Amino acid sequence: MSPLVLFASRVLSVSRRLVRTAASGLSPLLTPTPPGLPWVLAAGKKNLTDLPVLNEDELEEQFVRGSGPGGQATNKTSNCVVLKHIPTGIVVKCHQTRSVDINRKRAREIMREKLDVEYKGELSEILVRKKESVLRKQEKRRKVNEHLERKRLFKETLSEE
Numbered sequence: 001m002s003p004l005v006l007f008a009s010r011v012l013s014v015s016r017r018l019v020r021t022a023a024s025g026l027s028p029l030l031t032p033t034p035p036g037l038p039w040v041l042a043a044g045k046k047n048l049t050d051l052p053v054l055n056e057d058e059l060e061e062q063f064v065r066g067s068g069p070g071g072q073a074t075n076k077t078s079n080c081v082v083l084k085h086i087p088t089g090i091v092v093k094c095h096q097t098r099s100v101d102i103n104r105k106r107a108r109e110i111m112r113e114k115l116d117v118e119y120k121g122e123l124s125e126i127l128v129r130k131k132e133s134v135l136r137k138q139e140k141r142r143k144v145n146e147h148l149e150r151k152r153l154f155k156e157t158l159s160e161e
Contacts, residue, residue: 051112060084066095083107090114
């Protein structure tokens with residue numbers, strides 16, 4: 001199949017999904033927003049669906065000079081984004097890249113995650129996933145230790161014979 005045909009089929013399947021979800025009223029991207037209230041949806045974290053939506057009117061944004069390695073690229077450019085959520089007072093500082101646009105997007109993603117933790121506490125998706133990850137690591141470490149203990153006992157029994 002030609003690349004053009006593959007591209008067209010993917011576009012059609014995506015547009016069908018969008019129409020289906022729009023008809024059911026589930027997609028926040030396709031629902032109209034009230035006039036004068038711009039909303040920002042963070043991109044990238046596809047499996048984090050219940051994060052709060054940011055209202056741009058509640059955010060205060062500044063661009064400051066970053067710190068750390070990079071020499072003149074960081075010392076003379078103001079590409080570090082400082083984002084403050086006015087109702088809660090949460091401040092996020094993002095200087096991960098040299099691009100202001102990317103830093104703005106990442107700062108908003110981080111802000112959404114922090115607001116989720118602030119509003120939901122122990123029930124937030126971020127904390128639940130971190131706990132699951134810690135439990136998986138502990139279980140894996142326990143299995144490795146059991147396996148090493150069995151191996152040591154097997155070697156001891158072989159050396160006694």
